[in-house]
Amino acid sequence: GENVEQHPSTLSVQEGDSAVIKCTYSDSASNYFPWYKQELGKRPQLIIDIRSNVGEKKDQRIAVTLNKTAKHFSLHITETQPEDSAVYFCAASIWNNDMRFGAGTRLTVKP
Amino acid sequence: DGGITQSPKYLFRKEGQNVTLSCEQNLNHDAMYWYRQDPGQGLRLIYYSQIVNDFQKGDIAEGYSVSREKKESFPLTVTSAQKNPTAFYLCASTGTGGSNQPQHFGDGTRLSIL
Numbered sequence: 001g002e003n004v005e006q007h008p009s010t011l012s013v014q015e016g017d018s019a020v021i022k023c024t025y026s027d028s029a030s031n032y033f034p035w036y037k038q039e040l041g042k043r044p045q046l047i048i049d050i051r052s053n054v055g056e057k058k059d060q061r062i063a064v065t066l067n068k069t070a071k072h073f074s075l076h077i078t079e080t081q082p083e084d085s086a087v088y089f090c091a092a093s094i095w096n097n098d099m100r101f102g103a104g105t106r107l108t109v110k111p
Numbered sequence: 112d113g114g115i116t117q118s119p120k121y122l123f124r125k126e127g128q129n130v131t132l133s134c135e136q137n138l139n140h141d142a143m144y145w146y147r148q149d150p151g152q153g154l155r156l157i158y159y160s161q162i163v164n165d166f167q168k169g170d171i172a173e174g175y176s177v178s179r180e181k182k183e184s185f186p187l188t189v190t191s192a193q194k195n196p197t198a199f200y201l202c203a204s205t206g207t208g209g210s211n212q213p214q215h216f217g218d219g220t221r222l223s224i225l
Contacts, residue, residue: 006153034213044216045216046214046215049213095211097159098169100156101146101155103152104152104153
């Protein structure tokens with residue numbers, strides 16, 4: 001089955017700096033890669049997703065890049081704000097079948 | 112997302128007891144999923160169901176059982192065979208229809224051992 005690895009496990013940045021979280025996946029057939037943000041004790045919320053026919057997608061301060069050849073994808077957050085502090089999860093799936101999640105990255109944005 | 116309701120929010124299990132976690136969705140989604148989340152860790156897939164009366168084991172199905180008798184409902188039973196059930200359990204659903212769609216999550220159930 002699919003295996004997703006996520007790095008780093010923790011990330012601390014100053015407010016206004018950029019944050020980058022990277023994930024790798026094992027199954028070359030995976031074609032859907034969402035990113036979720038989870039605040040303490042709450043449900044994960046989708047923040048951005050990308051499909052395998054696209055190399056990059058941007059939504060305001062958030063962007064995701066996908067390298068299918070290397071089987072990795074990354075989340076980029078620019079101009080970070082304290083409210084960006086949360087745990088971020090990447091995931092990968094093949095047509096929504098048995099989606100697999102990374103272990104998560106705890107992002108702390110220091111004011 | 113208000114479309115997925117998990118209950119109860121907190122649940123306590125006694126030794127040797129089976130407990131059932133409820134998950135209901137009104138999003139008309141075909142697929143439903145159960146995940147387990149341990150402190151500081153990611154989401155691990157327990158079971159998923161793509162269609163009524165059918166479900167598949169995920170990575171950590173041992174000690175758990177599910178049913179999918181209705182499209183809207185996907186209850187998870189934590190059996191006495193699950194020796195370490197303390198965790199945060201998340202239910203999710205997604206539409207199908209030939210294209211990838213994001214999963215929508217419920218608010219979760221926190222299960223503890225008495």
